[in-house]
Amino acid sequence: MLFNEIIGLDGTKQFLLQAVQRNHLAHALLFDGPTGSANLALALALAQYVNCEDKQADDACGRCASCIKIQKFVHPDLHMVFPVANLAKGKTSEAYLTDWRKFLLATPYRTLPNWLETMGADNKQGNISAEEARNILQKLSLKSYEGAYKIMLIWLPELMNITSANALLKVLEEPPAQTLFLLVTNQSDKLLITILSRTQRVAVRAFTDEEVATYLRQHQNLDETTARRFAYLADGNLAEALQLSQRDTASTDQHIWFADWMRTCYRQDLINLVKQADQFDGFSKEKQKGLLDYSIRLYRDLFLWQQGAAELLRLPDDELDFVKKFAKVLTIDHIERIVHDLNEAAYHLERNARAKMIMLDMSLTFSRLIR
Ligand SMILES: [Zn+2]
DSSP, rough: OOOSSSSOOOHHHHHHHHHHEEEEEEEEEEEEEETTHHHHHHHHHHHHHHHHHHHOOSSSOOOSSHHHHHHTOOOEEEEEEEOOOOOOSSSGGGGGGGHHHHHHOOOOOOOOHHHHHTOTTTOOOOOBBBHHHHHHHHHHHHHOOOSSEEEEEEEEEGGOOOHHHHHHHHHHHSOTEEEEEEEEEEOGGGGHHHHHHHEEEEEOOOOHHHHHHHHHHHOOOHHHHHHHHHHHHHHTTTHHHHHHHHSSSHHHHHHHHHHHHHHHHHHHHHHHHHHHHHHHSSSOOHHHHHHHHHHHHHHHHHEEEEOGGGGOOOOOHHHHHHHHHHHHHHHHHHHHHHHHHHHHHHHHHHTTHHHHHHHHHHOOOOHHHOO
16 A cells, blocks of 8 residues: 555655654554544555655655565565454454455455455454464564564454453563554544553544545546535545445435435325335335435535535535525424434334335425425
8 A cells, every 4th residue: 555545644644754764653553543534544555665665755666575565465574453253264363364455455445344244244243352462472473574664453453352452562562673563443442541552643534525535536437426425425434435336326316316205295296205105115224224314414404504504514516406495495493393303214214113104204294394
């Protein structure tokens, strides 16, 4: 991974580059960022940079023997530890390394559910076991093969059980020479205070909508409007945006469905409202929830618009059109009522109430309110 492949975050990259160039690099860094941020990508870029044989001012060379091995995640001095589940192959990361490499090569913007799904353990919990801790100690006792640094990258250290966390703490207290620990977390508040205090925190902010949209245009070949819609829905989470763009056209359809529903409510077209409730009833539960979430989000934006906070809205054109039109026919009280009803509906749907009845109820109320 090169720093240049990561969009934005120039300040964070400069901080890391200069730490290496000035020989100020802490022996343990904690890349602390929300899910779908560049925390893992930055750690991988740093791993490549520190061992690059031909460092440039702003990045690794990408061509030397070390870079080539690190880019494929096969460098013998790059050790990676991550949560595992399912355990058919073993209890440590090592057993899943081939899958893990493939997983990372596709994109470093990944989430734990992605990984568990890849392992075929969707509904299990991942964790970093005590066996893993022994493994870490053993690996670090080895001499570095070729690189200047032995690197121990730990993805989601918050999932270490207490035994493994304590073992890690011990090595962090007395770090082996020329060893660099890169901890990549989404929930630093779940780490032992003692681990926090022995690592230097690198705060990684979420991506902006603009950055997410740019990434989607460049890497997924999406057009401007679609990229912006996914960016808006993902709210800075690049992993989520990538998933949205790969999941057929579900999200683009959400707006079409929603707009159609609202128009039918506005016309008080009872026959079509019943048809729509039937159609909604036939959707998968996940799709139903997605549509309600989408509706809630748009109504919240409508609320902000009514309150004069238009500058807070980050809406693609179609959504903005809707907000402007409906702002004319709805009062604040009505919007509050609609958001309340949508939330109720989501609650009941979760508890297996009949989707058709929920939908029809809402439609009738909204028809009354929107007029
Ligand atoms: Zn290089």
